[in-house]
Amino acid sequence: MAAATDAVTTKMEEKTTSGMEAKFSAFPFKPYGIQLDFMKALYSSLDKGGVAMLESPTGTGKTLSIICSALQWIVDRKQLLKSEAGGVSGRNGTTGDQPLSDDEPDWMRSFVPVSERKDQKREKAKKLGHRSWGFDKRRPKKDCRDLFSGSGKEEEDVGNQKGPVMPQKTRDTVELNEDEFLLEEYESEDEGKDDGNPKRKANSVSFSSSSDGEDEDGLRDEEEEEDLKVYFCSRTHSQLSQFIKELRRTTFASELKVISLGSRKNLCINEEVHKLGNSTRISERCLDLQKHRKEEFSKTKIEGNGRRIQRKKSSSGCPMLRKHKLQRQFMNEVTQLEALDIEDLVHLGKRIGTCPYYGSRSVVPVVSLVVLPYQSLLFKSSRESLGLNLKNSIVIIDEAHNLADCLTSMFDSKITLSQLEQVHSHLELYFERFRKLLGAGNRRYIQTLMVITRAFLRVFLDDKNSSILSSCQGIEHDPGEKNVCDSSMAINEFLFSLNVDNINLVKLMLYIKESKIIHKVNGYGAKLASIQGGSMIDDGGGKENALSGFQALVDVLSSLTNNDGDGRIIISRRRDICSSKQEGYIKYVMLAGEKIFSEITNQAHAVVLAGGTLQPMEETRARLFPWIPPDQLHFFSCCHIVPPESILPIAVSHGPSGLSYDFSYSSRSSRVMIEELGRLLCNLVTVVPEGIVVFFSSFEYEGLAHDTWKASGILARIMKKKRIFREPRSNADVELVLKEYKETILALSAGGPKENPVIYNGAMLLAVVGGKVSEGINFSDGMGRCVVMVGLPYANPSDVELMERIKHIEGLGESNNSRTPVISTNNESCNGEAVQAGFGILRSCKRQGREYYENLCMKAVNQSIELFGT
Numbered sequence: 001m002a003a004a005t006d007a008v009t010t011k012m013e014e015k016t017t018s019g020m021e022a023k024f025s026a027f028p029f030k031p032y033g034i035q036l037d038f039m040k041a042l043y044s045s046l047d048k049g050g051v052a053m054l055e056s057p058t059g060t061g062k063t064l065s066i067i068c069s070a071l072q073w074i075v076d077r078k079q080l081l082k083s084e085a086g087g088v089s090g091r092n093g094t095t096g097d098q099p100l101s102d103d104e105p106d107w108m109r110s111f112v113p114v115s116e117r118k119d120q121k122r123e124k125a126k127k128l129g130h131r132s133w134g135f136d137k138r139r140p141k142k143d144c145r146d147l148f149s150g151s152g153k154e155e156e157d158v159g160n161q162k163g164p165v166m167p168q169k170t171r172d173t174v175e176l177n178e179d180e181f182l183l184e185e186y187e188s189e190d191e192g193k194d195d196g197n198p199k200r201k202a203n204s205v206s207f208s209s210s211s212d213g214e215d216e217d218g219l220r221d222e223e224e225e226e227d228l229k230v231y232f233c234s235r236t237h238s239q240l241s242q243f244i245k246e247l248r249r250t251t252f253a254s255e256l257k258v259i260s261l262g263s264r265k266n267l268c269i270n271e272e273v274h275k276l277g278n279s280t281r282i283s284e285r286c287l288d289l290q291k292h293r294k295e296e297f298s299k300t301k302i303e304g305n306g307r308r309i310q311r312k313k314s315s316s317g318c319p320m321l322r323k324h325k326l327q328r329q330f331m332n333e334v335t336q337l338e339a340l341d342i343e344d345l346v347h348l349g350k351r352i353g354t355c356p357y358y359g360s361r362s363v364v365p366v367v368s369l370v371v372l373p374y375q376s377l378l379f380k381s382s383r384e385s386l387g388l389n390l391k392n393s394i395v396i397i398d399e400a401h402n403l404a405d406c407l408t409s410m411f412d413s414k415i416t417l418s419q420l421e422q423v424h425s426h427l428e429l430y431f432e433r434f435r436k437l438l439g440a441g442n443r444r445y446i447q448t449l450m451v452i453t454r455a456f457l458r459v460f461l462d463d464k465n466s467s468i469l470s471s472c473q474g475i476e477h478d479p480g481e482k483n484v485c486d487s488s489m490a491i492n493e494f495l496f497s498l499n500v501d502n503i504n505l506v507k508l509m510l511y512i513k514e515s516k517i518i519h520k521v522n523g524y525g526a527k528l529a530s531i532q533g534g535s536m537i538d539d540g541g542g543k544e545n546a547l548s549g550f551q552a553l554v555d556v557l558s559s560l561t562n563n564d565g566d567g568r569i570i571i572s573r574r575r576d577i578c579s580s581k582q583e584g585y586i587k588y589v590m591l592a593g594e595k596i597f598s599e600i601t602n603q604a605h606a607v608v609l610a611g612g613t614l615q616p617m618e619e620t621r622a623r624l625f626p627w628i629p630p631d632q633l634h635f636f637s638c639c640h641i642v643p644p645e646s647i648l649p650i651a652v653s654h655g656p657s658g659l660s661y662d663f664s665y666s667s668r669s670s671r672v673m674i675e676e677l678g679r680l681l682c683n684l685v686t687v688v689p690e691g692i693v694v695f696f697s698s699f700e701y702e703g704l705a706h707d708t709w710k711a712s713g714i715l716a717r718i719m720k721k722k723r724i725f726r727e728p729r730s731n732a733d734v735e736l737v738l739k740e741y742k743e744t745i746l747a748l749s750a751g752g753p754k755e756n757p758v759i760y761n762g763a764m765l766l767a768v769v770g771g772k773v774s775e776g777i778n779f780s781d782g783m784g785r786c787v788v789m790v791g792l793p794y795a796n797p798s799d800v801e802l803m804e805r806i807k808h809i810e811g812l813g814e815s816n817n818s819r820t821p822v823i824s825t826n827n828e829s830c831n832g833e834a835v836q837a838g839f840g841i842l843r844s845c846k847r848q849g850r851e852y853y854e855n856l857c858m859k860a861v862n863q864s865i866e867l868f869g870t
Contacts, residue, residue: 023076026250027068034638035061039069041636042608046073046394049606051625052634053400055614058866059778060641063246063398066610070230070394071252074368077228181524182434186441186515225365226257227392232369233377234398235406235775237266237342238735240371243398244341252369258339259363261372261386266342267357269349270320284547286357289317291519320355330359335366361386378407380599390603399775400609401859404593404623405805411567411590413559417460417583419549424453426525426546433524445511446521448503453553455498459571460584485573486800488589491560494569505561509554518550559588566592568804589801591808597624613862619855622848623809640866655680663697663791665835674705677790678714681764685721690745690762690782692722695769695864697793699729702766705790723760727767734772741765745782767864769793774864787865794857797838802853806841810849 024031024039031039038056042065045052056062234240240260247253264286265279273285321327330352334340340348349356364370364387376382377395397403427450435443495501512518525546559567567590574583590596601607614620617635621628654660655676667673684692696702706726709715718724725741728734744763762782767773770793779787795802842850 023072024068026072026252027064028249031065032061032641034641035065038062038065038636038638041634042066042069043073045608045634045636046070046606048634050632050634051601051607051609051628052636053609053614053617053620055611055635055637057638057640058612059780060638062610062612063243064249066232066396066398066608067243067247067250067252070232070396070608071250071256071369074228074230074256074394081228181430181520181527182437183439183442183515183517183520185439186445186511226368228368229389229393230369230396231372231377231388231390231393232396232398233372233374235374236731237262237373239399240373241341241343243371244339247339247369253339256369257335257363257367258369258371259334259360259367260339260341260345261360261364261370261376262342262345262357263373263375264357267346267349267355267360269346269356270318273318280548280551286318290321291317318355320349320353321358323354326352326354327359327362330354330356331363334359334363339369364388374406375410378410378596378600390600392605393603394606394608395600395604396608396610398610400620401611401613401863403609404620407596407624408590408593408805411559411596412588413552413555414585414587415456415549415552415556416585417457419552420453420456420586422546423549423553424450424457426521426550427453429528430521430524442515442517445508445515446517448508449517452500452503452557455500456586458498459586460573460582483575486570488568488570488800488804490564491562491567491569491588492564495560505557509557509561512554512557518547518554522547522550556586556588559590562588562590563592566590566595568808570800570804572800587801589804591805593623594626598627601625612866613859616851616855619809619848619852652680656683661791665796668701668791669704671708674708675712675714677705678709678712678718681788682714682717684786684788685718685761685764688762688786690748690785691741691779692762692764692786692788693767693773693779693784694764694788694790695767695774695793696790697769699727699768699771701790702726702768706766718764721760722762722764725763725765727765727771727773731772737765738773738777742783748782769860769864774860789861789865792857793860795853796835797842797853798834799838803838803841806845806849806853809852810845810847 023043024036027035027039034056038054038060042052042054045054046069056065232240232243234243240262244258244260247258263279264282265274268274268282268286270286270289273282273289276282276285330349333348333352334345337348345356345360349359370388372386374397376386377388377397382388383390427446431443431446431450438446489497492501567588570587570589572584572587575581609620615637617633618630621630621633625633652661656679657676659672659676661676662668662673681692681694696705706715709718715724723744725737725744728737741763744760748760748762762785765773769789797803842853845853
């Protein structure tokens, strides 16, 4: 590895000029050699464009190196473009050119685009020539059935419609308390559409304005849009906050405009909404509040062509979006202050009294650096909603060691049996009440939805699989014990088996989006339930839970529009042996990540994957960008800042009593094996000072070991030397545990308070591989004097989803789309059969699938142990 690093470094030095080191003057101190090499490699990669993979172990200053190199490149590139354009600024446009989505609040959609501004932008683009820095245009072509290509254009906003719309909805006359649940008349593509949207009668255009009388010039003063941007994304908000802290150590924090984007859960300051807790429920309530705006029509203006433009005043249902002047103040302060993280944006929003979620989104066009989580960048719908324009921009993805799996899992979809039953019940109730009042188009599509939900429900009533689930009924079982039957199949086979292959899912998805059917049906069902319950007051809880079921159905239907080989359908049936209660789910597992990632690489000037453990790089290349030959992929790797002689790796095969360690799945749970592990730790705590971190393969195994040690007295022996901490399952509690763990160790160096002398020589943290503790947290100095890895965390081979992914990587699924053998599991006895079936698939793999299975384990180990010794 060192030789490879030296070769890369030499190549970088040949390309650099004598002033290259001066380009990184923003670095807050004199960089180490590996940091300088990393910055040069990144700068060179951005010059070339394309995809680059840069590997730098945790604790080597990777984040700071990324900031100083990437942002310096942006500054240099802007100066170059400005000089080439004869002094023309490299920034143009306004937020009017950014796509707006249906969930934008009224104050963000009140901006009226100016045609002259667009003409200026086109003219400027011609002068600049829009140099091609990007990728080879030979990319996988998009398929009309791809989820990633979308079902059509975003529904046009009220203030940006190109044609007239209805000033009021045309509805059939019904009772007043049910009128809100009726659908507009809907005409499908076959019945007549204009410009790709459903045909609607209209004769005027409505523009929204603020409730306090602001004019159509928008909420804020004109600001030039930044053409060159850096999009930095990572997996968690804590990692993004750490990035902002590192950014503040440089001069770029004040020189460049920066914005952090987060979820509604992290940014919402409406206490009534935020207290819902669940991310889905918070998002649903936020959107629901915006749909219930009070609107009044005011002046009507007649243009020269005779078209009437009618303005209206509106007031958002959310109190944090009602005062437009406060929203404008928020935008101005964000762009004037130094880089703010999510917590800072929340504090600013609370101080001003306006929404930081939508306020931060509105600032995106005018900043040079956007800091955001994975989901906001990788989801096409999220990029469109946020107005992210990746063209000619820089995309940096940190913690990219599991990017392929993380990317595909984002596009999984799942609906449970209970959700299906609830959705189908709501549809039946709605259709029974309004069938005579609905138009033909609405009736047909609602009936189609009912056909699909009924077909999905039949999956769980399959007689063939019911016999498998009932096979152990005559045996005595523990309460809560369940029989499980999992199977998988391709999309087309799934649709054919349910006799729904003749349904046009693309048109159905368009109808769901255009008609807002799920909100109408869910709203009627919730209101009916509240009336039948004897109360007209709906607290929103049941309504939102039902809405989650509808959204799950929409996600599954969207997944079914993908290509047949892009993923697999997993059907899981569960039955409680004692009560015979049926459970289960239908899940779509995305396998083809390269099509999703190509949307990013096709637009961006450069895409950089950064992380501490990116190897083996060939696996990542094959799964995310197979069109790039290995010799054209920019790859850089540097050694750890800690010298090898400062690290002592030891493989322990026997315990203190001479017992041979065996942490395989069949042996690791034995009391004798766990107690022997405990005796080893008792010896370690007497000789290792300060912090020890012990990694287990799962929370279940960690809990079993802890309880066994407690019962045998081993835990008490350990606690005589070190204080014990345990990683919590909830991510929200991890920070508190780590804080106490760190404070316990720091107290040793301070000697502890005189009135309460320290009785420990350190602390021990029991953690889980793949948990929060193993992901991007630095255990520097005394926090990590020793790390213990209990066994190797190989994935469970009985996992059907994992086996499908392995088959896809190996290529077994390309020519065989038939159903995989049904695997029935019943706790210990049947689990052995499932494991053997999984091992059978692994044995049938020639190379890639087996390597992927082994790499999953070793990547998890590397990710855990690399956090120490810094």
